[in-house]
Amino acid sequence: MELRGRTHKFGDDVNTDYIISGKYKFKTLDMKELAKHVMEDLDPEFAKKVQPGDFVVAGRNFGCGSSREQAPLALLNAGVSAVLASSFARIFYRNAINTGLAVVECDTSGIESGDELLVDLEKGLLRNLTREKEIAIKPIPPFMLKVLADGGLVAHFRKYGTFNLG
Amino acid sequence: MGKTIAEKILSKKSGQDAYANDLVVATVDFRMGQDGTSPLAIRSFEDMGGERVSNPETSAFVIDHSAPSPLEGVSALHKLMREFARKYKMILYDVGEGVCHQLMPEKGHVGPGSLVIGADSHTCTYGALNAFATGVGSTDLAAALISGKMWFKVPETVKFICHGRLPFGVYSKDLILYLIGQVTADGATYKAAEYTGEAIQALSVDARFTISNMAIEMGAKAGLMEADEKVWEWVRRHGNGSFEQVTSDPDARYAQVLEYDVSSLEPQVAKPHRVDNVSPIGEVAGTPIQQAVLGTCTNGRLEDLRIAASILKGRKVHPGVRFIVAPASRRVFLDAMEEGIIQELVRAGAAVVTPGCGPCVGTHNGIPSDGENVISTANRNFKGRMANNKAFIYLASPATVAASALAGVISDPREFLPKEVS
Numbered sequence: 001m002e003l004r005g006r007t008h009k010f011g012d013d014v015n016t017d018y019i020i021s022g023k024y025k026f027k028t029l030d031m032k033e034l035a036k037h038v039m040e041d042l043d044p045e046f047a048k049k050v051q052p053g054d055f056v057v058a059g060r061n062f063g064c065g066s067s068r069e070q071a072p073l074a075l076l077n078a079g080v081s082a083v084l085a086s087s088f089a090r091i092f093y094r095n096a097i098n099t100g101l102a103v104v105e106c107d108t109s110g111i112e113s114g115d116e117l118l119v120d121l122e123k124g125l126l127r128n129l130t131r132e133k134e135i136a137i138k139p140i141p142p143f144m145l146k147v148l149a150d151g152g153l154v155a156h157f158r159k160y161g162t163f164n165l166g
Numbered sequence: 167m168g169k170t171i172a173e174k175i176l177s178k179k180s181g182q183d184a185y186a187n188d189l190v191v192a193t194v195d196f197r198m199g200q201d202g203t204s205p206l207a208i209r210s211f212e213d214m215g216g217e218r219v220s221n222p223e224t225s226a227f228v229i230d231h232s233a234p235s236p237l238e239g240v241s242a243l244h245k246l247m248r249e250f251a252r253k254y255k256m257i258l259y260d261v262g263e264g265v266c267h268q269l270m271p272e273k274g275h276v277g278p279g280s281l282v283i284g285a286d287s288h289t290c291t292y293g294a295l296n297a298f299a300t301g302v303g304s305t306d307l308a309a310a311l312i313s314g315k316m317w318f319k320v321p322e323t324v325k326f327i328c329h330g331r332l333p334f335g336v337y338s339k340d341l342i343l344y345l346i347g348q349v350t351a352d353g354a355t356y357k358a359a360e361y362t363g364e365a366i367q368a369l370s371v372d373a374r375f376t377i378s379n380m381a382i383e384m385g386a387k388a389g390l391m392e393a394d395e396k397v398w399e400w401v402r403r404h405g406n407g408s409f410e411q412v413t414s415d416p417d418a419r420y421a422q423v424l425e426y427d428v429s430s431l432e433p434q435v436a437k438p439h440r441v442d443n444v445s446p447i448g449e450v451a452g453t454p455i456q457q458a459v460l461g462t463c464t465n466g467r468l469e470d471l472r473i474a475a476s477i478l479k480g481r482k483v484h485p486g487v488r489f490i491v492a493p494a495s496r497r498v499f500l501d502a503m504e505e506g507i508i509q510e511l512v513r514a515g516a517a518v519v520t521p522g523c524g525p526c527v528g529t530h531n532g533i534p535s536d537g538e539n540v541i542s543t544a545n546r547n548f549k550g551r552m553a554n555n556k557a558f559i560y561l562a563s564p565a566t567v568a569a570s571a572l573a574g575v576i577s578d579p580r581e582f583l584p585k586e587v588s
């Protein structure tokens with residue numbers, strides 16, 4: 001699964017309230033509607049700027065806070081194809097895989113907003129095309145890669161009817 | 167090789183001899199979703215082609231986050247939950263029953279050694295009862311409703327040993343805020359926390375819930391404690407389930423063992439906008455507040471209301487402060503009425519709202535205005551948490567919140583507490 005996109009950089013501890021505020025998420029199941037407010041408290045222009053396929057890049061502890069799956073779904077529906085962070089909060093990481101949003105754990109300090117990146121999770125590859133640099137990534141366990149490749153846990157369950165670790 | 171509590175519970179429930187970092191699929195004892203996460207779980211359930219809920223008698227939906235509904239859109243989602251629960255014969259706790267994390271233990275659904283998932287991040291609360299309980303997303307919940315199972319990466323464990331005894335006016339909330347300040351908001355990410363030591367053993371079960379509740383605020387997957395006589399007494403009082411406690415082995419391997427002496431701890435406050443931005447009370451005392459909140463799954467239990475009432479009894483909340491009280495459950499509400507606590511709080515000026523999440527997550531019940539300061543017993547103070555990103559949230563114990571409501575500025579509760587209550 002090869003992904004290529006431009007980056008939008010954020011800082012450490014981007015919590016789920018910043019990704020999508022609780023005041024929106026309880027109102028609707030319309031993810032396109034939620035996507036209009038994604039990252040609003042950190043960058044009010046983000047939803048307008050983001051292009052399909054773009055990456056969100058952040059520092060430590062991305063997605064900390066609530067268990068709201070609306071967080072990865074709002075990012076996906078805004079067009080974001082992957083989040084790269086130096087570390088993730090665990091529920092967000094789970095939810096991202098389950099909803100089919102690629103998550104990449106790596107040293108993000110050398111990536112700047114606007115850089116163009118190429119990611120291949122199966123091969124464990126990340127390349128900063130703008131800066132012509134390879135970046136090492138933390139491998140995703142095979143089961144999670146499988147769920148991601150299936151397009152998320154819903155698709156995985158539709159395919160197997162249960163968890164298929166094999 | 168010895169095992170931690172997390173390794174033991176996940177081994178037992180998966181039938182695998184599992185250690186940290188193994189991936190297991192385990193049978194879950196109880197599944198829970200609330201009104202912010204269940205509607206999406208229902209959608210995932212349907213998209214997955216779910217035809218039945220595998221264990222409806224051990225699966226519950228709780229309507230607590232926006233309860234009663236403040237908006238038409240929310241009402242539609244509540245209705246969806248009610249209809250789904252009825253159709254698949256699941257347990258439903260409707261408006262007014264209370265916060266999910268109070269109800270799960272209180273209704274006897276969780277006990278020592280249980281494996282529980284909840285589509286809410288503070289599911290870790292039940293770790294205080296020696297249960298491996300962890301927050302998951304909506305799609306995870308859907309998968310667990312269909313299969314009765316869940317996948318887990320067995321976490322490493324960080325052990326917190328708390329020596330000594332909390333001094334007068336200092337509570338379990340102060341202790342957990344202090345620990346989060348020490349290890350930071352991602353100090354235990356991907357890991358389980360075990361809390362032990364005589365300072366923990368001395369706490370009531372109500373007080374222990376506060377600590378396990380906030381394990382997620384240090385990034386932890388679970389906030390585990392051992393079951394002692396107090397836990398068993400609590401569990402017996404709230405249900406009749408059969409449970410089997412789990413202890414960690416002396417030679418279990420830990421990612422880290424951290425020791426603290428809590429004997430001279432002071433009341434702590436988490437300042438805006440981070441839970442790990444913690445100071446002793448002295449550094450923030452005097453900060454004006456416009457709203458005070460007593461309640462939530464962190465500190466809305468009987469003991470919490472009792473402590474606040476001991477400060478507010480016969481006094482009046484500062485005229486510049488809105489004092490909102492949300493009992494954690496109907497049972498807590500009733501018990502507090504019977505003790506006369508609610509009457510004292512209301513006489514002091516409290517606005518008591520429906521048992522449930524109250525204003526914690528900004529769905530209703532007290533959204534602050536621009537530039538306002540709120541002091542709350544909740545567990546999160548992120549910017550925008552209470553639906554206004556121009557408000558400032560401070561987190562503290564029920565005693566500190568009550569003292570601050572009285573004075574109109576953040577205040578040290580030790581100046582207000584009657585000497586026999588500590």
Ligand code: SF4
Nearest residue numbers: 265462463523526527
């Ligand atoms: S009280 Fe607050 S933290 Fe607890 S479950 Fe409700 S919204 Fe979440």
